[in-house]
Amino acid sequence: MSSPAADVARRLGENAEAVCRRYLSNGRREGHYWLVGDVHNAPGRSLYVRLSDHSDGRGAAGKWTDAASGDHGDLLDVIAAACGHTAFRETLEEARQFLSLPPPPEMPRNPAPPKAPSGTPEAARRLWAASKPVLGSLGADYLAGRSIVTVSASDPLRYHRHCFYRPSEDDVPGGRPAWPAMIAAVTDLGGAITGVHRTWLDPETKDKAPVAYPRRAMGNLLGHGVRFGPAARVMAAGEGIETILSLREAVPALSMIAGLSGAHLAALVFPAGLKRLYVARDDDPAGGAALSTLSERAEQAGIELLPLEPEYGDFNDDLVIRGRSVLAGALRTQFAAADRLKYL
Incomplete structure (x- = not known):
């Protein structure tokens, strides 16, 4: 016998597209999937929700996977993120209202503090x-x-x-x-x-x-990141932690931030006083889309944005294959003249 939560999740899966249109409104349908940036409804395509059951039984409607972070879950997770819930009972109540289900029988109160x-x-x-x-x-x-x-x-x-x-x-x-x-x-x-x-x-x-x-x-990842160094007038940003740490091996005095995915990199909140941002882009469609969105936002905020291109797959590959000094030399040609003396 399934639990009440499992039953609600199943019913949400049966109405997966309607749930996505309500709680992941920045996405769109493509074939049998709903594509969006992440579970917090950021624009993008890295998170995909199944809108129908697979014929071979490999996946059920309503299940989602974020290709950027590796996270996965069901539509109850989507509702919890969209509504900012801190208790699972809030999510179940919201889901029941969306599905027009009657409230469950009242259960005895648990005096233990919620985890x-x-x-x-x-x-x-x-x-x-x-x-x-x-x-x-x-x-x-x-x-x-x-x-x-x-x-x-x-x-x-x-x-x-x-x-x-x-x-x-x-x-x-x-x-x-x-x-x-x-x-x-x-x-x-x-x-x-x-x-x-x-x-x-x-x-x-x-x-x-x-x-x-x-x-x-x-x-809560949207707009935030893993920060190496304080906010400054000149900074660098990228998707992966190892990408940023590899850059720091060559440019240790430059403050940097890892956004953790293309969608989150594109949505980074700019610190006050930022004037120039170097972006270590990943050489893939998600990296290109993130750079494009970040460039538009930077231009509107009066921030100069300069892309940094690796020689190999990413900057960690460059560090491992070519070494720190060669990486620093390659970055020197991509840095603004005013920053070469200060940081390189």
């Missing part, structure tokens, strides 16, 4: 508080294996020895429920933690864990 649902900023802050310094950990070993060695205690990076991993449909059944993970803090302009990014690691290989989606973010 923050997984994926909320509160849960992200709880995970951050439970994590340890990254220096001397498997997290630092993982970065060193990617030629990233400039890591300090003041960086927004920590390490968790036993971080829960929720398997997806693409994972092998019966896998480990938790792996070590590098944890990165996502903050707003005031420095408050609004989310975290997790990179699950394998202690045997000191590389990413052998799971379908070894990188995932949680919490």
Whole structure:
């Protein structure tokens, strides 16, 4: 017998397109999917919601996956994010109203204090508080294996020895429920933690864990990012944490921010006083779309935007293959003349 929540989720799946039009209004239908930027309704195409069941049984209507972050869930998660709910009962009530269902029988009150649902900023802050310094950990070993060695205690990076991993449909059944993970803090302009990014690691290989989606973010991400250095007149931004850390190996004095996905990079909130922004773009359609949107927003805000192009797939590839000094030389040709003397 299914639970009330499962029944509501199933009913939402039967009305998946209507739910998407209501709570993911910045997206659009393409074939059997609804495409949008993320679960918070940002413009874009990285999150896709199934609008009908697959004939081979591989996926049900209403299930969604964010190709940028690796997160996935059902339409109850979408409603919770759209409405900013902090309690699951609020989401169920909203879903029942949308479906015109009668309220459930009143249940006895539970005197225990509610636990923050997984994926909320509160849960992200709880995970951050439970994590340890990254220096001397498997997290630092993982970065060193990617030629990233400039890591300090003041960086927004920590390490968790036993971080829960929720398997997806693409994972092998019966896998480990938790792996070590590098944890990165996502903050707003005031420095408050609004989310975290997790990179699950394998202690045997000191590389990413052998799971379908070894990188995932949680919490309130839109407009925020992982910040390396204070807000300044000249800064750099990019999608991935390792992209930004690779740039920092060559330009250590420049403040930088990782947006974590193309959609979130495009939506970054500009700090006051920012005059020039270097953007380390990813060489793919999502990276091109993010750069285009960010360029339009920067122009409207009176900010000069300069793209940075890697020689290989991304700047971490450049760092690993070519080394720090060659990477710095390549960046020198892409920097404004006024910044070469100061930062390079």
